[in-house]
Amino acid sequence: MQILSASSLASSPQDAVAELTDTLPPTQPSLAILSGNVRMFSADALAPLKERCPLLMAGSSCLGVMTDSGLAQGDDSGLGLFAIYDDDGDYGVGSAALGDDPVKAGADALTAALQSADREWETPDLIWCILPPGSEEQAIQGMVELVGTSVPIIGGSVADNQIAGEWVQYIDGALHHDQVVVTVFFPSGNVGFSFSSGYSPGSVTGTVTRAEGRTLLEIDGEPAADVYNRWTGGLIEDVPVNGNILMLSTRNPLGRLVNTGGDGEGFSEYLLSHPASVTPERGIQLFTEVNEGETLHLMRGDMDSLINRAGRVVDTATKLLPPDQTAAGALIVYCAGCMLTVGESMPDVVAGIKAEFSAPFLGVFTFGEQGCFLDATNRHGNLMISAVVFGDK
Amino acid sequence: METLEQLRESLQEATRLKEQAEWYRKESELLLGSMQTVLMADTPQEMFAQVFGVFKQLLECNHCFVLEAQKPGTLYCSACSDGVFSDSSWQVGGLFKRILQGKTLTTFRVAQIPEWESQPESLRSDVGSALYSPVELQDQTAILVLTSPDVGAFSKNDEQLVARFSALVAQTMANVSAKLLVTENQKLRAAKEKAESDLLHAEKMASIGQLAAGVAHEINNPMGFIFSNSTMLKTYIGDLSKLLSALNDWVAADSEPSPEQLTQCYGQLCELWEELDVDFLREDMQGLLDDNQAGLERIRDIVLALRSFSRQDEGTWEAYNLNEGLELTLKMVMNELKYKVEIRKDLQTLPKIYCQPGRLNQVWMNMLVNAGQAIERHGTITIATEPAEQGVIVTITDTGCGISKEDQARLFEPFFTTKGVGEGTGLGLSISYSIIEQHGGRIEVDSRVNEGTRFSIYLPVEPPEFEADQV
Numbered sequence: 001m002q003i004l005s006a007s008s009l010a011s012s013p014q015d016a017v018a019e020l021t022d023t024l025p026p027t028q029p030s031l032a033i034l035s036g037n038v039r040m041f042s043a044d045a046l047a048p049l050k051e052r053c054p055l056l057m058a059g060s061s062c063l064g065v066m067t068d069s070g071l072a073q074g075d076d077s078g079l080g081l082f083a084i085y086d087d088d089g090d091y092g093v094g095s096a097a098l099g100d101d102p103v104k105a106g107a108d109a110l111t112a113a114l115q116s117a118d119r120e121w122e123t124p125d126l127i128w129c130i131l132p133p134g135s136e137e138q139a140i141q142g143m144v145e146l147v148g149t150s151v152p153i154i155g156g157s158v159a160d161n162q163i164a165g166e167w168v169q170y171i172d173g174a175l176h177h178d179q180v181v182v183t184v185f186f187p188s189g190n191v192g193f194s195f196s197s198g199y200s201p202g203s204v205t206g207t208v209t210r211a212e213g214r215t216l217l218e219i220d221g222e223p224a225a226d227v228y229n230r231w232t233g234g235l236i237e238d239v240p241v242n243g244n245i246l247m248l249s250t251r252n253p254l255g256r257l258v259n260t261g262g263d264g265e266g267f268s269e270y271l272l273s274h275p276a277s278v279t280p281e282r283g284i285q286l287f288t289e290v291n292e293g294e295t296l297h298l299m300r301g302d303m304d305s306l307i308n309r310a311g312r313v314v315d316t317a318t319k320l321l322p323p324d325q326t327a328a329g330a331l332i333v334y335c336a337g338c339m340l341t342v343g344e345s346m347p348d349v350v351a352g353i354k355a356e357f358s359a360p361f362l363g364v365f366t367f368g369e370q371g372c373f374l375d376a377t378n379r380h381g382n383l384m385i386s387a388v389v390f391g392d393k
Numbered sequence: 394m395e396t397l398e399q400l401r402e403s404l405q406e407a408t409r410l411k412e413q414a415e416w417y418r419k420e421s422e423l424l425l426g427s428m429q430t431v432l433m434a435d436t437p438q439e440m441f442a443q444v445f446g447v448f449k450q451l452l453e454c455n456h457c458f459v460l461e462a463q464k465p466g467t468l469y470c471s472a473c474s475d476g477v478f479s480d481s482s483w484q485v486g487g488l489f490k491r492i493l494q495g496k497t498l499t500t501f502r503v504a505q506i507p508e509w510e511s512q513p514e515s516l517r518s519d520v521g522s523a524l525y526s527p528v529e530l531q532d533q534t535a536i537l538v539l540t541s542p543d544v545g546a547f548s549k550n551d552e553q554l555v556a557r558f559s560a561l562v563a564q565t566m567a568n569v570s571a572k573l574l575v576t577e578n579q580k581l582r583a584a585k586e587k588a589e590s591d592l593l594h595a596e597k598m599a600s601i602g603q604l605a606a607g608v609a610h611e612i613n614n615p616m617g618f619i620f621s622n623s624t625m626l627k628t629y630i631g632d633l634s635k636l637l638s639a640l641n642d643w644v645a646a647d648s649e650p651s652p653e654q655l656t657q658c659y660g661q662l663c664e665l666w667e668e669l670d671v672d673f674l675r676e677d678m679q680g681l682l683d684d685n686q687a688g689l690e691r692i693r694d695i696v697l698a699l700r701s702f703s704r705q706d707e708g709t710w711e712a713y714n715l716n717e718g719l720e721l722t723l724k725m726v727m728n729e730l731k732y733k734v735e736i737r738k739d740l741q742t743l744p745k746i747y748c749q750p751g752r753l754n755q756v757w758m759n760m761l762v763n764a765g766q767a768i769e770r771h772g773t774i775t776i777a778t779e780p781a782e783q784g785v786i787v788t789i790t791d792t793g794c795g796i797s798k799e800d801q802a803r804l805f806e807p808f809f810t811t812k813g814v815g816e817g818t819g820l821g822l823s824i825s826y827s828i829i830e831q832h833g834g835r836i837e838v839d840s841r842v843n844e845g846t847r848f849s850i851y852l853p854v855e856p857p858e859f860e861a862d863q864v
Contacts, residue, residue: 320413
């Protein structure tokens, strides 16, 4: 197995694609994953790449990407490519329109990916997905219903630059906004993965007493925004109705205890929900669903953790490879909210990854993260960091 | 100093690594722990039962079975943990082909897979997903199948564990095959030994039959004079009874005899004493009794020797002085030889050797009978023993007709005989050769036609494969 990564900061999609294509060897890769600034996605521009890389998975990432070459970010630039050459492995890409049945879309996309890999009945080692924000939980459910709980589902929700719903996916020569896109991996080596949120639960908790999908309306019978404002000491005191609170709330998301760690010796895990905006009824719009009756914890994190976490997650994933395999490359999912909060310190994030990982990697910035928790359950959450490391035998 | 967040991250990382380490540990322990019990299996069924037991201990599987090649394009279930799939027949499609090419894989859902669709609904009704691994057997690749009632029950870790275990299974199957071969060899060897033993006994009985006439004569001779002596003794006892009756008439009288009566009595007794020749009677009776005693002892010795010789030898190994065996055998065959053969013995002091005495005695008997038969009119047989390097040498030399070179070449072949029909089994020397070989010894023949033959037998003190527990 050989993995190559490349990035471009060219301002035109054609030039960026040409730069990326030029870095590839003459042979076709087993799989190519393209990600980058939504401005770089042009069907015409991407056509040559599709020709060079017939098995291509492509989706947008907030403001660009990061690779082992550094950050490739800009308001109108930033494109990265991750190419796997693995003659002994099998890979497949499939997609399905979200429609009004995201569960079915998840299952259909996965089925298509398995057929594409010519492994229709076989359990893949990994499912990598790029989902449109909004129905990730259901799409994951559809995949789990098809293949069971034993396969890690990792990925990120496609993102645009300003949460304007402009995210995009490139599938078979056309651009889409609402597709469940899935890649199945049957690599020749092993896969190590880790999924982390380093946030800590505070002492403040409340119960969801009213919620509708991703809108948290009440906590303990009070308007959720008021409760959240009180918990955070007036963090969103001055935010108007429909005002964006993503940046403000990055260091204080809401968390739900989803894995108690079993017998008490294990690690308790929290599924994070990122408050995005305040609704007219003083509710809070989230990037995940919440359910009435669930207990919410006010979580807290610091800037250092956001900067250092990616390197640690990649390092953990690498350590999970068998001792006789070396890391050939890594895919990293980094929450776009965290990226925006870290801001100018993002080069430190890349440096932190490179300090732990010397192989090629591609990091995408997403509006939701999917990953496998310690209890072997695949979940969708926010403010998370995932890493998948591919081992070479 | 690490913040609470960083500590949580460290803990999470440690938890993932610990879980993986736990898995490796569990896997290693199970592999090691089960290795011994699996390898101890004597039959494929036993081995599979052990292997299946291990899988069920580690993985959530409801059935385990093995598919082996039946004919081109078809596999059949040769072993199943619970018998559900036993003898089921499977078509080889694309999935099985990939597995047979060496790939361990799992199918998250068996429904609609062509291989499974060919199975009756009753068999696949409680199977959601399955894990398959190729198992290299001696002459083919089989497929090990584990099933779960749940969809997508098997993970990558499970796959790798089973792949590793398949190697163990293959090794174990090879081991079982080897064991079966050994068992088969042991059975064959036991059968061969039994056949040899039967042959040996038959040959021995035939030899004894050959000797029976001589032995009968040997017994009849003393029996004859014992019978004759007994008749004489009966007559003598009758005579002595007359004397005692006469004496009794006087002793039993009611009154004391007068001097005249005593004189009359004395005269009668003297007359009767003379008439019966009691002095001769006493002397002859003693002689007859001594003869009878000797005759009975002779019969007893012959019977004991015959019984000892004809006893079915179970092949018991013991430290034994060969000279004793030669003497015993000589006693057995002496009647056959004594009229035409002069026996010369040169038996030196020997170390005891670990041997099967009964079987060696049979060798000596064959040699001596053959030697006797080689002597047509009169000759000598010399029996000599001497210690040799880490063993002993026995030589039996006769002055008989000798053996031609052609016959010498076939001397130890089974059923080869130069004797007339009904006179020999043709197995004596063949069996003798086999017995000496079993003892780690060697047998050599040196013969000249019309001059005689010498058999030299070397026997080691301990046979090369002798084991103390055989004593």
